[in-house]
Amino acid sequence: MLATGLAAVAASLKPLFEMEDITSAQQFMQKYYKELTPEDMAKVLQRIEGEVEKEYGVRPHVRDLRPMDGVEFVYALNLSRCIGCRKCVHACVAENNQSRSPEIQYIRVLKMPHGTFDLEKGDHNYASEQVPEKGFFYMPVQCQQCHNPPCVKVCPVNATWQETDGITVIDYNWCIGCRYCEAACPYWARRFNFTKPSIPAERLNPNMSYLGNRPRSQGVMEKCHFCVQRTRAGRYPACLEVCPTGSRKFGNILDPNSEISQILRTKRVFMQLKEDIGTNPRFFYYFDV
Amino acid sequence: MITAARNYLVFLRRCARVAFVGDWRYYSWMGVLTVIILLGLNAYAKQFAHGLIVTGMSDEVSWGVYIANFTFLVGVAAAAVMMVIPVYIYDNEELHDLVIFGELLAVAAIIMCLMFVTVDLGRPDRFWHLIPGLGQMNFPASMLSWDVIVLNGYLLLNVHICGYLLYCRYQNRKPTKWFYIPFVFSAIIWAVSIHTVTAFLYVGLGGRPFWNASIVGPRFLASAFTAGPAIIILALQIIRSTTHYRITDKALLTLRGIVQVSMIINVFLLVCEVFKEFYSGNLHVASAKYLFLGLHGHHALVPWIWSAITFNLIAMVLLVLPVSRGLRYLNVACVLSIVGIWIEKGMGLVIPGFIPTPLGAIVEYTPSLNETLVCFGIWAFGLLCYTIFLRMSVPILQGRLSKANEGISEPGPNDVVAETSVTSHS
Ligand code: SF4
Numbered sequence: 255m256l257a258t259g260l261a262a263v264a265a266s267l268k269p270l271f272e273m274e275d276i277t278s279a280q281q282f283m284q285k286y287y288k289e290l291t292p293e294d295m296a297k298v299l300q301r302i303e304g305e306v307e308k309e310y311g312v313r314p315h316v317r318d319l320r321p322m323d324g325v326e327f328v329y330a331l332n333l334s335r336c337i338g339c340r341k342c343v344h345a346c347v348a349e350n351n352q353s354r355s356p357e358i359q360y361i362r363v364l365k366m367p368h369g370t371f372d373l374e375k376g377d378h379n380y381a382s383e384q385v386p387e388k389g390f391f392y393m394p395v396q397c398q399q400c401h402n403p404p405c406v407k408v409c410p411v412n413a414t415w416q417e418t419d420g421i422t423v424i425d426y427n428w429c430i431g432c433r434y435c436e437a438a439c440p441y442w443a444r445r446f447n448f449t450k451p452s453i454p455a456e457r458l459n460p461n462m463s464y465l466g467n468r469p470r471s472q473g474v475m476e477k478c479h480f481c482v483q484r485t486r487a488g489r490y491p492a493c494l495e496v497c498p499t500g501s502r503k504f505g506n507i508l509d510p511n512s513e514i515s516q517i518l519r520t521k522r523v524f525m526q527l528k529e530d531i532g533t534n535p536r537f538f539y540y541f542d543v
Numbered sequence: 544m545i546t547a548a549r550n551y552l553v554f555l556r557r558c559a560r561v562a563f564v565g566d567w568r569y570y571s572w573m574g575v576l577t578v579i580i581l582l583g584l585n586a587y588a589k590q591f592a593h594g595l596i597v598t599g600m601s602d603e604v605s606w607g608v609y610i611a612n613f614t615f616l617v618g619v620a621a622a623a624v625m626m627v628i629p630v631y632i633y634d635n636e637e638l639h640d641l642v643i644f645g646e647l648l649a650v651a652a653i654i655m656c657l658m659f660v661t662v663d664l665g666r667p668d669r670f671w672h673l674i675p676g677l678g679q680m681n682f683p684a685s686m687l688s689w690d691v692i693v694l695n696g697y698l699l700l701n702v703h704i705c706g707y708l709l710y711c712r713y714q715n716r717k718p719t720k721w722f723y724i725p726f727v728f729s730a731i732i733w734a735v736s737i738h739t740v741t742a743f744l745y746v747g748l749g750g751r752p753f754w755n756a757s758i759v760g761p762r763f764l765a766s767a768f769t770a771g772p773a774i775i776i777l778a779l780q781i782i783r784s785t786t787h788y789r790i791t792d793k794a795l796l797t798l799r800g801i802v803q804v805s806m807i808i809n810v811f812l813l814v815c816e817v818f819k820e821f822y823s824g825n826l827h828v829a830s831a832k833y834l835f836l837g838l839h840g841h842h843a844l845v846p847w848i849w850s851a852i853t854f855n856l857i858a859m860v861l862l863v864l865p866v867s868r869g870l871r872y873l874n875v876a877c878v879l880s881i882v883g884i885w886i887e888k889g890m891g892l893v894i895p896g897f898i899p900t901p902l903g904a905i906v907e908y909t910p911s912l913n914e915t916l917v918c919f920g921i922w923a924f925g926l927l928c929y930t931i932f933l934r935m936s937v938p939i940l941q942g943r944l945s946k947a948n949e950g951i952s953e954p955g956p957n958d959v960v961a962e963t964s965v966t967s968h969s
């Protein structure tokens with residue numbers, strides 16, 4: 255009787271053998287990001303490089319870039335210029351090693367009819383041959399890097415937090431995948447790995463950072479992080495560089511001479527999305543007037 | 544000390560052994576449950592290997608029927624207090640010997656709750672990140688960390704109360720008051736807290752107007768105090784018919800009074816909610832519209848919510864009318880309230896909060912087969928636990944399983960013969 259019982263349990267557990275992503279002992283034991291000493295971190299980065307190499311056959315360069323002093327990043331997007339070509343969406347996928355199947359994208363472009371800001375009127379899945387279309391404007395939405403981020407508040411294990419340069423990051427090795435932050439985010443900016451992400455090896459971007467674009471595993475959360483692997487090394491985010499209309503502006507708001515400071519000082523109309531819920535985004539939409 | 548430990552071990556061993564004896568009805572019931580549990584385990588193994596992609600959830604609707612069941616069961620667990628309050632505060636005699644069945648139900652319900660949260664995790668292997676000391680608990684900011692604390696606390700409280708009272712009864716001695724009364728009163732407050740905290744889980748999200756309403760908390764309590772005692776009414780009748788345990792109709796009717804009042808309050812709060820959503824007609828009504836009427840041609844939840852409302856209304860009418868003093872109609876009313884509230888708390892509260900998304904997209908959700916099997920597995924496991932708890936506690940309460948008859952063969956399910964001989968020992 256006991257034997258049949260055990261056999262039945264074993265049989266029902268069989269699907270476990272189909273598992274592709276087996277957690278190693280080191281992965282299981284890995285400490286929380288903020289508790290890692292520099293030596294721990296060096297070891298972890300090396301281990302991750304090894305893991306990526308084993309899986310994709312490419313040796314990446316994984317760094318742990320920290321926020322710079324006296325820097326607070328802010329994004330601004332010119333709604334008068336954006337033509338809705340979605341080049342930013344795809345540049346982001348390539349830069350940040352997002353899963354191609356199932357598809358994960360951090361930026362969602364809404365096609366909005368003129369004269370309204372009611373998001374429910376927006377079209378998420380437009381497939382126009384020619385953009386821009388008459389009578390519409392286009393509004394790309396991504397993580398707004400809130401000053402007061404609900405996603406951080408709700409996370410039960412502190413796996414996501416706001417750094418001093420304003421970027422809210424996720425420790426992919428600490429997230430337990432409860433998806434509470436996804437429910438809490440008012441901008442639908444978070445994406446969950448419902449299964450093991452798949453990225454073609456030849457498309458892998460080897461310039462990686464721990465809190466940024468290193469490959470994620472099944473069952474964890476991810477989202478836009480203003481390309482920390484680039485911006486903390488003095489470069490622009492990938493979405494900005496690829497934008498053919500120059501609609502995207504990015505920079506250090508603490509520097510009064512930066513382009514972004516100038517824009518926010520001089521543009522007569524700019525706005526934050528859903529200002530009424532008090533998240534105070536670091537992402538502004540403005541118009542040429 | 545050593546004898547005490549030995550005695551306790553003997554007690555546990557005898558209880559465990561009792562769980563394995565019963566008549567054919569007992570064996571077939573347990574057999575069916577075990578098969579369903581194994582099917583659920585198999586489905587969960589698939590999910591563990593391939594990820595939550597085997598469920599119907601998506602980035603748009605990121606919580607589904609797991610969290611819906613969790614929410615419902617927190618209510619069931621909390622409702623055990625509705626038996627405790629009459630007994631310990633109003634000294635209700637009829638219910639006195641039955642409270643323990645309510646508390647055991649709470650234990651089984653919390654076990655199911657914890658399982659539903661666990662299967663919802665993308666990385667269950669990292670659950671230790673939640674343990675204070677070992678991991679990082681975002682307390683007090685995250686409502687989910689509050690929930691972890693209150694649920695586990697409530698589980699411990701109830702396990703202690705039931706375990707202690709049963710062990711005393713087994714040894715045929717009077718329980719020491721200070722060793723359980725303070726816990727009983729903490730459990731009463733605690734029960735309200737588990738449900739309030741679970742409601743706050745939703746209420747606290749400013750970006751989701753459907754949940755971000757203060758009425759959600761009170762509605763949670765009202766519906767819990769309807770569905771919970773309704774389940775207990777049904778469970779008590781099953782216990783009565785299978786074990787000869789003395790349960791009076793009067794006790795059932797006391798519970799009927801609770802279900803009745805709670806249901807009226809529940810329906811009243813529903814009316815308040817619907818009025819607020821629809822009369823003012825602002826843009827935040829989208830989720831409610833999706834739920835009750837359908838939105839832009841999407842109406843997956845509409846038949847569900849209207850059945851729920853119909854069930855609740857019929858149940859309310861039955862409960863108010865004197866016909867439900869008869870057990871037949873009372874049972875119909877109980878079943879209708881349980882199903883109605885399950886739909887309303889589960890599908891009706893969790894899912895529409897996600898539709899439309901904060902960016903206005905409408906993506907619908909239907910649970911997958913695999914997800915459904917996992918749910919059935921957990922329910923079967925919960926029922927199995929509850930059955931075992933009852934199987935152990937009924938003979939103890941009847942005095943057929945006690946320290947006095949140690950060494951004599953274990954009592955069968957129905958032999959009341961031993962009862963007289965045992966009571967004479969005391
Ligand atoms: S936009 Fe969403 S994910 Fe980004 S910081 Fe704000 S709440 Fe968090």
Ligand code: SF4
Pocket residue numbers: 408409410411412413414424428429430431432433434435436474475
């Ligand atoms: S999914 Fe991960 S990051 Fe989000 S709340 Fe849960 S543990 Fe935190």
